[in-house]
Amino acid sequence: MKLYYSPTSPYVRKVIILLSETGQTDDVELVSSSTSPINPVDGLQAKNPLNKIPALERPDGPTLYDSRVICQYLDDRAGGRLYPTGARRWDTLTLEATADGILDAALLVTYEGRMRPADKQWDEWSDAQWGKIVSGCAALTTRWMSHLNGPLDMGQIAVACALGYVDFRHDARNWRKGNDALADWYAKFAERDDMKATVPPAG
Numbered sequence: 001m002k003l004y005y006s007p008t009s010p011y012v013r014k015v016i017i018l019l020s021e022t023g024q025t026d027d028v029e030l031v032s033s034s035t036s037p038i039n040p041v042d043g044l045q046a047k048n049p050l051n052k053i054p055a056l057e058r059p060d061g062p063t064l065y066d067s068r069v070i071c072q073y074l075d076d077r078a079g080g081r082l083y084p085t086g087a088r089r090w091d092t093l094t095l096e097a098t099a100d101g102i103l104d105a106a107l108l109v110t111y112e113g114r115m116r117p118a119d120k121q122w123d124e125w126s127d128a129q130w131g132k133i134v135s136g137c138a139a140l141t142t143r144w145m146s147h148l149n150g151p152l153d154m155g156q157i158a159v160a161c162a163l164g165y166v167d168f169r170h171d172a173r174n175w176r177k178g179n180d181a182l183a184d185w186y187a188k189f190a191e192r193d194d195m196k197a198t199v200p201p202a203g
């Protein structure tokens with residue numbers, strides 16, 4: 001299989017950690033594809049019409065895209081460890097959706113600051129996106145701590161990748177304020193080997 005990837009993409013990071021946790025790292029070749037909305041990578045659109053990473057090319061079917069689809073496919077392939085069955089599955093999926101929503105908002109703030117010309121940037125819009133990150137983190141703190149402290153699943157990995165990305169691009173905004181339990185959980189989770197091996201490089 002081929003994974004179209006960039007070492008700074010938090011959505012890709014979810015996939016790489018899942019590969020590591022399920023013992024499939026060697027089954028996937030990484031294909032460098034650092035893309036952006038205004039600088040799309042040549043050839044990526046043929047794999048994912050949305051021109052986004054991650055995309056997973058596989059021998060037995062069409063290319064998969066969207067990290068949540070890829071993660072569920074790869075977990076299924078490995079026997080289903082990180083998406084539980086039964087009632088807890090819906091919690092895991094909702095937690096992953098919360099994390100990805102934080103990521104989506106953080107990525108939009110990044111794009112606004114890095115890609116849009118300075119005279120066209122709109123602070124209120126970025127602040128509104130930041131509001132989603134604040135309310136997402138507050139929900140993690142008030143509602144999700146016991147799940148986060150439970151057995152490892154994809155919801156936890158997605159939250160760690162989201163918080164890692166907010167640190168990476170928006171450290172100055174301090175998501176930790178008012179989220180002590182979440183900050184403590186993240187500090188411990190970030191010590192895992194596969195988290196340390198996937199810290200995004202500066203740039």
Ligand SMILES: N[C@@H](CCC(=O)N[C@@H](CS)C(=O)NCC(=O)O)C(=O)O
Nearest residue numbers: 009011035036037052053054066067
């Ligand atoms: N919902 C998608 C989001 C993927 C995404 O936005 N990836 C970014 C890189 S971090 C990208 O490819 N951006 C290029 C673009 O928006 O054109 C997923 O979970 O895979």
